[in-house]
Amino acid sequence: MNSQSTYGTTEHQARAVHWFSKLRDDLCRALELLEADLEGPNASSELQPGSFKQTTWERPGEGGAAGGGGTMSVLRGRVLEKAGVNISEVNGEFSPEFRKNIPGADDDPTFWAAGISVVIHPRSPLVPAAHMNTRMIVTKKAWFGGGGDLTPVFADDEETALFHRAYKNACDRHDPSYYPTYKKACDAYFYLPHRKEPRGVGGIFVDNLNSGDWEKDFAFIQDIGLSFMGIYPQLVRRAMDLPWTEAQKQAQLVKRGRYVEFNLLQDRGTLFGIKTGGNTEAILMSMPPEVHWP
Numbered sequence: 001m002n003s004q005s006t007y008g009t010t011e012h013q014a015r016a017v018h019w020f021s022k023l024r025d026d027l028c029r030a031l032e033l034l035e036a037d038l039e040g041p042n043a044s045s046e047l048q049p050g051s052f053k054q055t056t057w058e059r060p061g062e063g064g065a066a067g068g069g070g071t072m073s074v075l076r077g078r079v080l081e082k083a084g085v086n087i088s089e090v091n092g093e094f095s096p097e098f099r100k101n102i103p104g105a106d107d108d109p110t111f112w113a114a115g116i117s118v119v120i121h122p123r124s125p126l127v128p129a130a131h132m133n134t135r136m137i138v139t140k141k142a143w144f145g146g147g148g149d150l151t152p153v154f155a156d157d158e159e160t161a162l163f164h165r166a167y168k169n170a171c172d173r174h175d176p177s178y179y180p181t182y183k184k185a186c187d188a189y190f191y192l193p194h195r196k197e198p199r200g201v202g203g204i205f206v207d208n209l210n211s212g213d214w215e216k217d218f219a220f221i222q223d224i225g226l227s228f229m230g231i232y233p234q235l236v237r238r239a240m241d242l243p244w245t246e247a248q249k250q251a252q253l254v255k256r257g258r259y260v261e262f263n264l265l266q267d268r269g270t271l272f273g274i275k276t277g278g279n280t281e282a283i284l285m286s287m288p289p290e291v292h293w294p
Contacts, residue, residue, distance in 0.1 A: 007214045008142025013112060016136040016218065020087045020116040023134075023225045027118065028052045028073055028085055030233050035077045040241035042124060043078065050077020052085065057279040059090050067092045072282050076289070079240050081123040084285035089114040090276060098275045103208065104139035112138040113276070115146070116225065117269070119286040120232070121259075125252035126239040128152035128159065129200070129259065131286070132228040133269065134221045144209040144221045147182065148228045149190055150235075151200030151259060153252045159235055160201045166231035167204045167224075174220040182206050192262055199262050253292035260291055 035049035052073040061067030070088030077083075091112045099105040115135025122129060134146030150163045164183070171178035186205035191198050206224070209217050263270055263286050273283035 007210060007212070008136070008138040012142075012214055012218070013114065013136065013138065017089050017114050019218075019222060019225075020114060020134070023116055023222075023229070024071075024073060024085050024087050027225075027229050028075075030229055031075060031080060031083055031085075031120070034079045034233055034236050034240065035075070037237070038079050038240060041243045042241060047078035047123075050075045050080065050083075052083075055281075057282060059092070059277055059279070061092055067277065070279065070282055072279070072285060074285065077123075079123060079127075079236065081121050082289040083120045084118065086117045086282050086285055087115070088117075088278065088282065090278065092276065095275060102137075102139060103143070104141035108140050110139070111276070113272075117285070118228070121256065121288045122236065122240070124240055124242070124244055125153045125248040126242050126244050127236050129256075129288075130228075130232050130235075132225065132232075134224050136221075142210060142214075143207075144217050145207040146221055146224050147186060147203060147205040148224060148232075149186055149200055149203035149205070151255070153248070153255045155201055159238065162235065163201070163203065163231055166227045170220075170223040170227040171204065173223060174216070178220070179204065190262065192258060192266065194265070195258065195261070197258075199258060250292065253290060254294055256288040256291045257293045259286075259288055263287065 032051055052075045055072045056069065057072065058069035059067040068088070068090035070086060073085045075083040093109040094102055094105050094111055099109050105111065113135060115133060117133040118131065120130045129151040130148070132148035134144070136144050148167065150160065152159065168179045171182065182204035183202060186202045187198065189205045190200060190202065211217055270283055
């Protein structure tokens with residue numbers, strides 16, 4: 001593991017924050033285009049194209065000092081019932097009970113973290129829900145993490161193959177071992193043990209990435225975001241104009257319950273946000289707008 005002086009420097013941090021902000025802006029524009037392009041039976045006059053509304057928040061630091069903050073960008077529209085694209089940059093100290101879970105925090109609890117988090121819940125049950133995030137964390141050590149995964153109500157083999165191909169191509173551009181490794185990690189992570197079922201059809205999941213070459217790792221992390229922005233709107237367009245039934249909508253609402261269960265019971269990102277004093281609304285942005293349990 002490289003030292004803080006060569007991996008995770010303040011220059012690295014600034015570049016990562018700039019990238020997360022740019023990706024946020026580009027992704028929001030791409031998703032707003034979906035809202036404008038809806039046609040057919042789902043383009044009723046009752047629902048207007050949605051656009052992102054931004055809300056900033058600040059995190060109080062220790063002793064009254066600033067602890068960073070972030071920006072929530074949320075769209076509620078006719079194609080995407082709820083889409084959130086959040087960015088954050090926070091710093092401070094990990095709580096004593098949480099330090100043992102974080103690399104490099106045992107001896108020194110101070111940390112810096114920044115990232116982008118994307119969760120999309122479509123209105124149509126024929127369009128898959130999706131999640132993507134990338135992040136950089138610095139303690140006495142420094143690393144990247146992130147990934148993307150797909151949660152359809154009705155799994156479609158072609159749709160799943162397109163999503164996985166996009167991420168395999170992204171991984172292969174950097175290291176041929178990445179895709180099988182991170183796909184396996186995704187399948188293991190996005191699993192509901194109390195249901196004995198996966199949350200969706202997978203993707204990739206990356207954590208504690210530090211190859212010793214910050215530029216190499218940063219390039220890969222950028223590709224995770226770019227690949228998601230490239231493939232997900234394509235998948236939405238394949239199905240967003242198709243008619244759907246009330247029974248299909250009810251199946252979607254039940255499937256969303258699984259999403260809630262995972263995020264509240266299993267998700268490490270939710271726990272990280274809560275334990276580091278993040279904004280509650282931003283942390284729980286991932287919750288779907290309407291859910292049913294049978």
